[in-house]
Amino acid sequence: MSKPRIAVTMGDPAGIGPELCLRLLHEPAVRMLCEPMIYGSAALLEAVARECGPALEPGAPVVDCAGDEAAAVAPGVPTAAGGRVACACIRAALQAVLEGRADALVTAPISKAALRLAGVAFPGHTEMLAHLTGARRYAMMFAAEGLVVSLATIHVPYARVPDTLSTAGILDVIELTAEALRRLGTASPRLAVCGLNPHAGEGGLFGREEQEIILPAVRAARERGFSVSGPLPPDTAFLPEARRRADAIVAMYHDQGLIPFKMLAFDRGVNVTLGLPIVRTSPDHGTAFDIARQGSASPGSMREAVRWAVRLAAGSRKS
Amino acid sequence: MSKPRIAVTMGDPAGIGPELCLRLLHEPAVRMLCEPMIYGSAALLEAVARECGPALEPGAPVVDCAGDEAAAVAPGVPTAAGGRVACACIRAALQAVLEGRADALVTAPISKAALRLAGVAFPGHTEMLAHLTGARRYAMMFAAEGLVVSLATIHVPYARVPDTLSTAGILDVIELTAEALRRLGTASPRLAVCGLNPHAGEGGLFGREEQEIILPAVRAARERGFSVSGPLPPDTAFLPEARRRADAIVAMYHDQGLIPFKMLAFDRGVNVTLGLPIVRTSPDHGTAFDIARQGSASPGSMREAVRWAVRLAAGSRKS
Numbered sequence: 001m002s003k004p005r006i007a008v009t010m011g012d013p014a015g016i017g018p019e020l021c022l023r024l025l026h027e028p029a030v031r032m033l034c035e036p037m038i039y040g041s042a043a044l045l046e047a048v049a050r051e052c053g054p055a056l057e058p059g060a061p062v063v064d065c066a067g068d069e070a071a072a073v074a075p076g077v078p079t080a081a082g083g084r085v086a087c088a089c090i091r092a093a094l095q096a097v098l099e100g101r102a103d104a105l106v107t108a109p110i111s112k113a114a115l116r117l118a119g120v121a122f123p124g125h126t127e128m129l130a131h132l133t134g135a136r137r138y139a140m141m142f143a144a145e146g147l148v149v150s151l152a153t154i155h156v157p158y159a160r161v162p163d164t165l166s167t168a169g170i171l172d173v174i175e176l177t178a179e180a181l182r183r184l185g186t187a188s189p190r191l192a193v194c195g196l197n198p199h200a201g202e203g204g205l206f207g208r209e210e211q212e213i214i215l216p217a218v219r220a221a222r223e224r225g226f227s228v229s230g231p232l233p234p235d236t237a238f239l240p241e242a243r244r245r246a247d248a249i250v251a252m253y254h255d256q257g258l259i260p261f262k263m264l265a266f267d268r269g270v271n272v273t274l275g276l277p278i279v280r281t282s283p284d285h286g287t288a289f290d291i292a293r294q295g296s297a298s299p300g301s302m303r304e305a306v307r308w309a310v311r312l313a314a315g316s317r318k319s
Numbered sequence: 320m321s322k323p324r325i326a327v328t329m330g331d332p333a334g335i336g337p338e339l340c341l342r343l344l345h346e347p348a349v350r351m352l353c354e355p356m357i358y359g360s361a362a363l364l365e366a367v368a369r370e371c372g373p374a375l376e377p378g379a380p381v382v383d384c385a386g387d388e389a390a391a392v393a394p395g396v397p398t399a400a401g402g403r404v405a406c407a408c409i410r411a412a413l414q415a416v417l418e419g420r421a422d423a424l425v426t427a428p429i430s431k432a433a434l435r436l437a438g439v440a441f442p443g444h445t446e447m448l449a450h451l452t453g454a455r456r457y458a459m460m461f462a463a464e465g466l467v468v469s470l471a472t473i474h475v476p477y478a479r480v481p482d483t484l485s486t487a488g489i490l491d492v493i494e495l496t497a498e499a500l501r502r503l504g505t506a507s508p509r510l511a512v513c514g515l516n517p518h519a520g521e522g523g524l525f526g527r528e529e530q531e532i533i534l535p536a537v538r539a540a541r542e543r544g545f546s547v548s549g550p551l552p553p554d555t556a557f558l559p560e561a562r563r564r565a566d567a568i569v570a571m572y573h574d575q576g577l578i579p580f581k582m583l584a585f586d587r588g589v590n591v592t593l594g595l596p597i598v599r600t601s602p603d604h605g606t607a608f609d610i611a612r613q614g615s616a617s618p619g620s621m622r623e624a625v626r627w628a629v630r631l632a633a634g635s636r637k638s
Contacts, residue, residue, distance in 0.1 A: 157526030198474055235577035239581060
């Protein structure tokens with residue numbers, strides 16, 4: 001079997017994405033696993049290589065798709081040009097994966113502010129990719145070795161979470177998560193679903209979302225043959241004993257999942273978009289404008305994103 | 320200076336409290352630190368000692384305050400009698416501390432269900448002690464070596480947290496926490512205050528409680544001379560680097576504080592009630608009815624509760 005081809009976007013040209021792409025191309029571990037293709041600006045990558053290294057080798061696998069304006073983007077500040085360049089890279093790389101010219105998509109960080117300046121209405125990759133591929137249901141999953149957490153709601157203000165949660169939505173996330181775990185090689189995945197309230201409501205004493213919204217989703221998933229426990233008291237759902245009993249944990253809201261995930265897997269966590277017709281992963285950090293082009297950005301999470309993309313792509317080929 | 324005298328309540332007679340009290344009396348580390356006084360039922364403690372050990376030595380420091388009904392309480396089930404006994408122990412021990420016959424109060428776990436059966440309206444120790452001592456403002460703090468977390472709201476359903484949070488309430492918790500840290504020997508405590516929303520609201524994009532409720536409390540605390548940072552994005556507020564920059568973290572709701580606290584300090588965490596006219600601590604676990612009188616309950620958290628009570632009482636003497 002040939003090595004999978006991974007389309008990697010350069011991300012916002014003012015952030016750390018370009019230098020991380022250069023580093024990826026120099027990582028023997030990455031080249032052993034896959035054939036990375038950088039979707040970005042050759043001129044900008046060359047400039048960044050001169051500024052903070054490492055070198056862009058002649059013949060490096062770069063697909064130039066950002067036009068001339070990329071090279072003019074200064075580091076450290078979100079701009080409309082940066083937003084346009086980032087979008088162009090995503091569109092080109094996505095097209096390559098959809099047409100079978102690549103097996104998976106890995107995206108370097110983009111800037112919400114730059115997107116807004118460029119007149120792009122999406123708050124991030126997840127929503128943009130869902131729109132571009134027409135995905136009806138999608139979810140955000142975070143993965144690290146031995147720890148998988150998916151979110152029933154994502155970038156929702158705290159107060160709006162109870163109204164945003166729905167039995168159908170939680171059931172979707174359970175199904176999408178189980179499907180991803182199967183692709184990753186777990187034939188019969190066990191999922192744990194968190195409650196929303198302290199002590200998972202303690203029988204209705206501290207809230208009723210468990211009985212009214214979450215438990216019906218857990219029951220419906222069981223009826224469809226999934227192995228699901230919960231709703232669990234959130235403050236013990238991430239302890240070692242609970243984690244040993246589940247292959248993935250479904251959190252009800254952003255910080256319920258990300259406080260423990262970042263504590264357990266900082267700098268090695270990967271973001272996976274579930275529900276797209278393609279495999280897509282990304283690192284668990286942002287554009288880091290403050291340290292762009294200083295040569296100090298760590299490629300750890302980006303390398304992990306490539307590794308998980310390769311694993312998920314291999315699982316997709318089989319399934 | 321004589322050793323501090325610590326009043327320890329037996330907790331619900333059907334739970335693991337009685338056996339933990341017996342174990343405490345046998346711990347050399349505890350006897351070296353303080354003079355523990357068990358407020359409970361001598362007859363029940365003798366029965367538990369016979370059932371699962373260790374022995375209750377003749378002349379052991381037990382204050383018999385639970386009447387005859389304690390000895391008849393069977394293990395493992397919440398009952399009205401159990402609730403009454405637990406309350407009697409708390410009242411007697413509290414009185415001893417208020418009258419200066421003991422220096423601090425450590426409470427073994429009680430059962431909310433047993434209290435309800437006994438016709439006691441309080442959901443737990445914190446609220447009962449606040450009522451009995453007339454405390455105007457109080458808060459729950461969790462402590463372990465190198466980690467202190469206090470809560471701006473406690474047993475509130477998820478959906479009611481935004482309306483329960485107030486600038487004045489958060490300011491109270493900041494002040495009470497700083498006061499406790501000073502007692503514990505940190506002359507100029509640094510506090511970090513969490514936001515409520517994902518990314519602490521990201522400038523209002525994901526909620527406005529940060530600007531409208533939390534930031535005003537942080538500013539008011541600074542004006543009063545406290546060293547306070549925040550509101551911080553919750554999902555990174557508990558990472559090692561952030562913890563190094565703060566002596567305590569103020570969480571906005573139960574699981575925001577307790578998911579990370581339990582992950583970092585399981586089985587060695589201690590609950591401290593702030594704002595009472597006395598020092599009160601308790602272990603970080605419940606009655607554990609399911610393992611009562613099997614001799615398997617770990618006294619680790621109870622021993623820690625005694626250690627923190629001794630430290631806080633020493634700080635109170637000085638202040």
